[in-house]
Amino acid sequence: MGKDLKKFLKKLWYFIWEDDGILSWIANIALSFILIKFVVYPGLGLLLTTSHPVVAVVSESMEHNNGFDGWWEKSSAWYIDNGIKKDAFGDFPLKNGFDKGDIMILKGKNPESIKIGDVVVFWSAKKDPIIHRVVKKWQLNSTYYFQTKGDNYRTNPVSIKSAFLDETSISDEQIVGNAVARIPLLGYIKIWFVELIVEPFKAVIDVKKS
Secondary structure, eight states: HHHHHHHHHHHHHHHTTTTTTHHHHHHHHHHHHHHHHIIHHHHHHHHTTTSSSSEEOOEEEEEOHHHHHHHHHHHHHHHHHTHHHHHHHSTTTTTTTTOTEEEEEEEEGGGGGGGTTTTTEEOOOOOOEEEEEEEEEEEEEEEEEEEESOOOOOTOOOSOOOOHHHTTTTEEEEEEEEEEEEEETHHHHHHHIIIIIIHHHOOOOHHHHH
């Protein structure tokens, strides 16, 4: 290795890891983004056998707010009508739901292994994937189908069926993975980044185009 190259690498190391300047700070952010997006995230995807090993919750559709018993008191009618009793729900994964701003860790799973009560992420006609709970499951020929519903009785009193999202009939090809762990609040980093930087930037572009 030549002296010039060694000198350059030494300066680069100092700039990234020891320099306190604004340019060094920006470089660290960019480097962290590259490492996470192109190394850590794909590595987790291979390990957990899913294309989306980590997702941020951006809606309130799975929130309980007032504890399991209080939530069940207000939500029970729909579940009882659809064959799900309180004791059964109490054994479901993530029985207390989760909140907007949480990070969810996903693991790929064979469709035949997905059970009623599992929390799954799936694609719809919307841009972003949806994370809701499986409330029904059936098989037609060689394809598994699922019905899901958000736990939040205020925003999701029933399973959604619209032009953009029909969660009364989700095929196994739409399933991204199962939620297996929750990291509270960390997803707000992504939410704030989108709200404070990405959306205003998109608005500027739209104005220029118009």
